[in-house]
Amino acid sequence: MTKKKQSQKSPPNGFTRRGFLGTVGAGAAAVATGVTRRSEAVPEITDPEEMVQIALRINGQLHRLLVEPRWTLLFVLRERLGITGTKAGCERGECGSCTVLINDKPRYACLTLALEAEEAEITTVEGLLDGEQLGPVQQAFVDHDAFQCGYCTPGQVVAAEGLLRANPSPTEQEIRVGMSGNLCRCGAYQHIVNAVSHVSETRHAVSDLGETDKKGGAS
Numbered sequence: 001m002t003k004k005k006q007s008q009k010s011p012p013n014g015f016t017r018r019g020f021l022g023t024v025g026a027g028a029a030a031v032a033t034g035v036t037r038r039s040e041a042v043p044e045i046t047d048p049e050e051m052v053q054i055a056l057r058i059n060g061q062l063h064r065l066l067v068e069p070r071w072t073l074l075f076v077l078r079e080r081l082g083i084t085g086t087k088a089g090c091e092r093g094e095c096g097s098c099t100v101l102i103n104d105k106p107r108y109a110c111l112t113l114a115l116e117a118e119e120a121e122i123t124t125v126e127g128l129l130d131g132e133q134l135g136p137v138q139q140a141f142v143d144h145d146a147f148q149c150g151y152c153t154p155g156q157v158v159a160a161e162g163l164l165r166a167n168p169s170p171t172e173q174e175i176r177v178g179m180s181g182n183l184c185r186c187g188a189y190q191h192i193v194n195a196v197s198h199v200s201e202t203r204h205a206v207s208d209l210g211e212t213d214k215k216g217g218a219s
Contacts, residue, residue, distance in 0.1 A: 054118045058083065059127030067114045074098045074109035077124065085125040085154045096182030099155035099162075100124050106162035106181070125154035128161055136202065137161050140195040148186035156182050160196045169200055 051066040056073075058081070067076055074091070077083045077100075089097035091110045098109040101123035128135040134142065137160050147153040156179070163170060163178035170178060175196045176189075184192065 052115065054115060056114065056117060056122060057120070058122045059124060069113070069115055071114050072110055073100070073112040073114045073117050073122070076114040077109060083124055083126060087151060087154055089152070089155075094183070095152065095155075096159060097152045097155040099158045099182060101127075101158055101162050101165075104162065104165050106159045108181075123158070123161075125158050128157065135161075136199050137164070137195070140199045140202075141192070144191050144195040144198060146188055146191040146195040147184075148188055152182060152184050152186075156184065156192055160192070160199070163196065164200060164203070168203065170196070172197065 048070040049068055052069055053064065053066055055062055055064045056076070057063075058077070063081055065076070065080060067080070071080075074086060074088060077086050078088065086100055086109055087097040088110065089095035091098075093108045093111040096108065099106050100109045100112075101107070102112070102117055102120045104121070104123075125138075128138060130136075133139075137157050141147055141153060141157055141160075146156070159179055159182045163175065167174060167178070172193055175193050179189075179192060179196070
């Protein structure tokens, strides 16, 4: 009789199976209620296929067009505007063949939404031409055999231009680091470094000559 009474007592810590199930049930109800309330406050999701009007300034020219919010700048450049110098490579931010300048800074066009580039200055490899002639960086790549198959070259050239705009006098190590985001499967890396170094040295020589002329004229 004594043993039966003891078995009916509550556990020493006051925790019972029935109490546990009741607590779980109440908690689940609270969670469900909380989820419902939060879902009501979530704003309406934008349809990824809904067309949005944007204006992109590319190589100094303004382009107004309709795009889907999910379209990348790479897709818009090539498939909607016909600016095909920017190449599609890995399309996941690894090879650098799609490099463009956005406000003078190298960016992967495959990882940049077209909407993100609105109101920015976008420069592609076509924008580095000097009229109908190759620009200094483009010409240096030719003169120093800085390419073989050429597929990565547009991105390499744009990345080099961005590097030189940020650092006009890079060391060889700084060039290697600055160009490390652009891959060349043909392995023309030393030639690329030589081309970038040549442009840097040439620009400095021209700058120094200009300063000398100014001083001579002032005297």
